[in-house]
Structures are given as structure tokens and as C-alpha cells.
Amino acid sequence: MTISTPKTMYEKLWQSHLVEAAEGETPLLYVDRHLIHEVTSPQAFANLRFHKRPVRHPERTIATMDHNISTRSIKIDAAGEGAANQLRALGINCKEFGIELFDMGHKNQGIAHVIGPELGLTLPGTIIVCGDSHTATHGAFGALAFGIGTSEVEHVFATQTLRQNKAKTMKIEVKGHVGAGISAKDIILAIIGKTGSAGATGYVVEYCGEAIEALSMEERMTVCNMSIEFGAKAGLIAPDQTTFDYVEGKEYAPKGEIFKQAVVDWTNLKSDDDATFDAVLTLNAKDIKAQVTWGTNPGQVISVDGIVPSPEDFSDPIEKESCVSALNYMGLTAGTKMTDIQVNKVFIGSCTNSRIEDLRAAAGIVQQFQGQRVVDNVDAIIVPGSYRVKEQAESEGLDKIFTEAGFEWRLPGCSMCLGMNDDVLEEGDRCASTSNRNFEGRQGRGSRTHLVSPEMAAAAAITGHFVDLNA
């Protein structure tokens, strides 16, 4: 009898997708699901055409229009000529290569990382890739999911495989339970604050512990979504009953006996009890407070009851220098209370926080402020992640809560997270944003982004500054 070595979930996913590990070659992995959008796919299609190569498994690829689209109009031309060209090219490419496309106004259209899960395209135990770094979102299901470049998009189109070096493994355990009012966004921002923005480069991270197990699927997606923001190749959460209940009955998910067999396989995915990880990080959930970024990378984050740090707080010379330049760009003075920072823009949306639970949470805060409206000098927009989310929110009357309080209720899309359409900040604007990146210029040249949860963003819209909702 041989005793098998205990394996992590990542190792199990790797083994089950290893097509070939030939001598002298990077291992070849099978890709189950490929999500594409208009921005990172056209050059890959062009190369296929040049080499006269087909898409090997068009049924394993799903296309959506999300990055470039207008959130004010359903018209393909509404976000400018460049966007329209790219959107039309996606339509032409999908038709030519036989790929299913959710185009403008389709009931399934939305942000790739929102529609994958809600349609049951995202399944545990699979490898999912997309030409977008926030593909890590799907790791919430126990899928190995990661962003790829356009050359790799082409490789997946032509072969349904990808060459990948094996990553190291990191376990991040969040012990105990978070306090009332602490969201999944706060958990992941607190983790990134601890590791720094490159703390997991070269690793696949597995999130575990009571605080993670207690999360809903949508909350788990928020956590995994930001794995790339501290450099991780992917983020994983072990599938459990919460996962299976979410997947069951979704449009593209397996049905009947096949679903039952899948659940058996998925149940075995979790890391073995005595599996070893290359690195381990432990946090106590009760120590996590509501988070706000103060700098220009997601690792530059602090609790809302804290103050803007000073370069003197950092011993590492590079971090010190990064602090100096971040404070300069952000127009902040060390020592300022985070709750004294005034904003003039609020964005609730993006693949991090645009799902129905995010919108309910934001609406809940609006209602707590009992009839108060978005302050005069603030423009606040709500961008649902998909048409399904939008429809659900409207059926619950959330859109009314928002619009009556002075928020703009927009059409789905990536919107101001990256500002490829006209949802762009002006120079000097300061935005409370539920997105994932606070990089210089990300939401518009010279604009300043503070990453927060939907609850914090809603409160900032109504008061004009950050609020410690748990004080």
C-alpha cells in the first residue's frame, strides 16, 4: 500500500488538468472555460486568421461586451468610435469563429467576472482564464482562475490549453468571525495591507478559516477578485455546501445525475488536512476594521478610524519613497484623520463589488441615513455588474432607493473602475470607489481613488467624507 502525499487544493487542480509535462518544456494545462471581451481579444483573433487556425473548442469560450461600453445608453456607438470599433470587431470575430456572445442589451450581458458565476459558467474544479487580471474572482468556487495576456488568449483559442509554471502556495487563514458591519472588501483590503501590494507574487493563495467559510459566494468572489492586487497568480476558496447550492440550477451548470457526480468530485477538492504550504499568513477576523486606501496601490490601506501615515512610519526605503510620492499624488497630509477626507465622486460598481448583495448593502446604508440625500458637491453613480443584477435590483426597488437619494442608476459595465468609456474622473477629483485599483491615473489622469466597500462608498456619498459606520 502506498500512502499518497497530502495535497493542497492547488496541487489537486494542477494534477487534474495536467495534459503533459514534457522534458524541457513548461507544463501544459487544460483550460475548461475561457471568457473573452472586446479589449484583449482582437489581436488574438487576428493571429488565428493569419495562421488559418480555428478556435478548437468554441463552445468552451464565452464572450461578453463589458470594458468599453457606455453606462448611459445601450447603443454600441454610445461610448465613442474606438470603443464601437472594438465592440463591432468582437461581434464579427465571434460570428466567424463560432463563439457565443452576449452583446449589447443581451439578458446575459455584463462584466465577465459577474456573469460567469451567475450563469453557472464558473464551476468548481475547473481552470478558467480570461484576458483580464481579475479572473481570480472565479477562485471563489475552487476553480483555478487567472488572467492571461493576448498571446495566451490566442494559445487557448487554438489549443484549449496553456503553458504554466507551477506556482508556490500560500495559505491565508482568517480566524474567528468579523465584527458587525465588516464586509468581504474589508477582509481582502486588510490582507493586502498586511502583505503589501506584491506580497504574494509567485504564489497561488488559498483563503480559509472560519471568517472565510462564513462568507456567501458573492462575498467570496470579492475576496478572490483582489488576489491579483497583492501579486497572487490566483486565489482559491474550498468549495462547500454554500458553493454547491449557489451553482445548482444555474443556466450553464451541469444538471441531474451529472451535477450529483460533480458534487462528489468537487467535495474532494479541498486541501488535505496535513498538506503543506510554502507560506502561511494568519489574521484574526475580530481585528479587521473597515478599510480605506490612502495611497496609490491597494497595499497602501488603513482602517477608517486611522490617520494618513507618514513616510517616517516606514523603515523600508522603497516603501518610504512610495509613501512620499503617494501622499503627493493623493494631495494628502500625514496625520489627517481618514474620516476628515472629503470626496466629490462616488463609484459603486466593478467586478469587485457590483453584485446584488453589494447593491443591497449600499442601499441599506442609504436607508440608515433616513431621507438624507447625496451631498450637493458629490456625484455618485451606481453601476450594476450585469443585466441580471440590474433586473434583480430593480425588482427589489433598490434603484428607487438610490435615485431618490440622488445617486445615478446606470447600465451595467466595467465603467469607472478603469474608465475606458466616458465614466472618467477629472484631474483632482477624489473618489470613494468600490473597485480594485487606486493606481495613479487609473480612473482618469490626475484623479485620486480611495478603495472602499459598498457600505463605505454609500456613506461617503451622503456625508461627503469617509465615515466610521461602526463607531
Next chain:
Amino acid sequence: MEKFNTHTGLVVPLDVANVDTDQIIPKQFLQKTERIGFGVHLFHDSRYLDHEGTQVNPEFIINKPEYKDASILLARENFGCGSSREHAPWALQEYGFKVILSSSFADIFYGNCINIGILPIKLSEDEIDQLFKLSPNAQLTLKVDLPNNIITCGELSFKFSLNEFQQYSLENGVDSVGWTLNKLDTIKAFEEKMPAWQ
């Protein structure tokens, strides 16, 4: 893909950590459907004083006349973090960079570089520091020898390593898609054993 063997070129020192791909090529330039036309927009927000890109920022190091012909970019840790956009390495390549030196690279960016024929070289923080100390005082020219995995600059030399297949691909300009398509039988055999739900 062009083959990479040795390259001798001028180094431009960009003394910044965590250079993200949004900085390398901002979003407003991602609407092309071709692979060309990105070089002129490289580092747009730093390189130009105005949004339209008509006024060159003379303070930005890459714009300084002495670095006009640089083909090797030296940067601090975590270079290429953030968005997976391959437009970033396309922009760097079209501008004229063939080699990037840093103490660490974001994973997706690193792979994207190799896939288009840019050589990303990871050195230790100390070695990167030595290069930064040399570069402001002199026009630093480096010789990068990929087959022997060594960088030389006068008396100074540093070894570097690369994954075996990535090294082979760069040296031989491998068409990675074509390479894998030769393995179609192995892929098909794998597919036949997959469970029904997958």
C-alpha cells in the same frame, strides 16, 4: 517572433517601484484592434505634460536626450503589476526596449514579455541597486548574453536564470501555438478521460 540571442544597449534607469501596466499604457490607448501603435503612448501620463500628448515632459527620465537610444529599461521591484494588458509589453517593445531589468516582476507581465520576445531579467535587489548607482554617472551600456545567462558591463557581471522552455522559446523565436498544436493527439487523449461535468 524574433529570435533573441545577445543584445548590447544603453540602459535608462527608471527609479520607481510598483510600476503598473496602467502607467505603462493608460486605458484610453487600449481601443486598437491591431498590435501596433502603442509605442508613442508608452508611459503617457509621465511622458507628456498634457492629456493630448503634445507637450513632452522634459523631466521624465525617458525623455532626456542622453537616453534617447536606450533599449534596456532598469526599474525597481514589482514591475508590470496590475492589469494583464499585453498592450504594455507591446508599447515597451515598439518604443525600442528589448530587455527589462528589475528585482521582481508581476507574473502575468513577465509571461507576456516572453511571449512577444522581450527579455525580462530578474536580478537581486543588491544587483539592481548597483546598476542604479552606476547609471546616473555614466551612460551605462550593458551586454546581455541570453545563451550564457550573463549580463556584463565592464568589470561587472551578473548571472541570471530563466525557465528552460522560456529560454529556448526566446532564443529560437518559437511559435508557441504551433508548438502546442503538434501535441494535439495528447490533448485529445486527455479530453477523452475528462469527467462529464467538466
